[in-house]
């Protein structure tokens with residue numbers, strides 16, 4: 264039998280591609296339009312360099328940090344992703360893996376498991392909220408998360424509803440009924456391991472969003488929830504201030520890409536921001552999040568926790584982001600590939616890859632703690648913060 268352990272996130276992605284039905288795999292690749300931002304999120308890291316030392320290195324390195332007052336064993340958290348059907352244990356496997364490695368998870372509004380189930384396996388769970396529905400409905404979801412014991416709320420505002428992809432979008436069904444199963448049978452039959460996992464679990468991906476459920480109503484389907492979100496008036500800074508005034512717990516705004524917005528978020532009273540372009544799902548040609556963080560962290564890093572997500576695939580990427588001012592990073596696709604490749608153990612494997620890569624980075628840079636990293640530990644090319652990668656091929660085979 265093949266060794267289930269993998270050495271890199273790239274290998275986890277190869278295994279995910281082989282094991283997932285193409286429609287599910289393509290939904291994870293995502294990225295809007297040409298995929299320019301999707302690529303730049305990853306490529307920008309390789310423009311940053313190191314100049315390691317060889318002696319007087321720290322014999323022990325401390326990776327621990329805090330985010331919004333919560334202790335993390337390493338500066339890496341799980342970003343919320345609303346993907347169903349990757350693995351029957353879904354967010355429970357991810358949350359258990361995060362707990363086993365001493366870190367926190369963001370649970371998507373569009374996740375497949377409830378906030379109550381996820382908090383029960385990892386108390387370091389943040390509930391991610393989209394601005395969807397009326398103010399009363401938004402507060403009902405926030406209150407549910409608070410009552411469930413969520414460690415805080417992440418408000419995601421970096422989705423700009425542009426879905427066209429030059430390499431095509433997967434066809435995601437509304438429900439998995441008999442007709443749909445027949446339609447998807449050819450691709451599922453080519454992925455017997457994935458099908459067997461679901462068969463063993465005794466259920467099919469139900470494609471509902473239990474955290475969007477409102478009292479007295481059934482859980483909406485993914486598309487039902489999406490359409491409520493799309494038809495909700497877009498939030499203003501006053502709406503966000505209203506939310507702040509109704510929720511006293513730790514509150515993060517995910518999706519900041521500009522200094523003026525970061526300053527507004529601080530004014531509104533957010534405790535943290537994540538510099539993010541939704542993993543390349545914002546307007547295409549938005550620059551990489553790692554290019555945006557230096558100026559933002561410099562300006563507001565002493566007032567709020569500044570995090571980053573987008574393109575993190577290695578421990579050395581984490582070292583670079585932290586050196587540029589991130590308190591921690593959030594992983595998106597990296598852990599999804601791990602989940603697809605090997606369930607909970609695959610997510611732990613990804614977190615271990617991050618841990619050992621960060622540790623090596625600290626060793627080479629002669630640092631004893633992630634808290635000691637600074638910009639001076641990096642070689643940063645001129646114009647790094649402004650440039651947007653060179654043109655390249657489309658991100659995946661059609």
Ligand SMILES: Cc1cc2nc3c(=O)[nH]c(=O)nc-3n(C[C@H](O)[C@H](O)[C@H](O)COP(=O)(O)O)c2cc1C
Nearest residue numbers: 291342343344345371419541542573574594595596
């Ligand atoms: C398939 C997919 C689904 C996502 N769903 C959500 C979501 O429901 N809520 C959210 O806040 N962000 C969502 N995101 C964005 C991630 O939280 C994160 O910002 C992004 O994946 C980071 O980029 P990376 O995948 O390169 O690490 C999603 C991303 C992907 C790839």
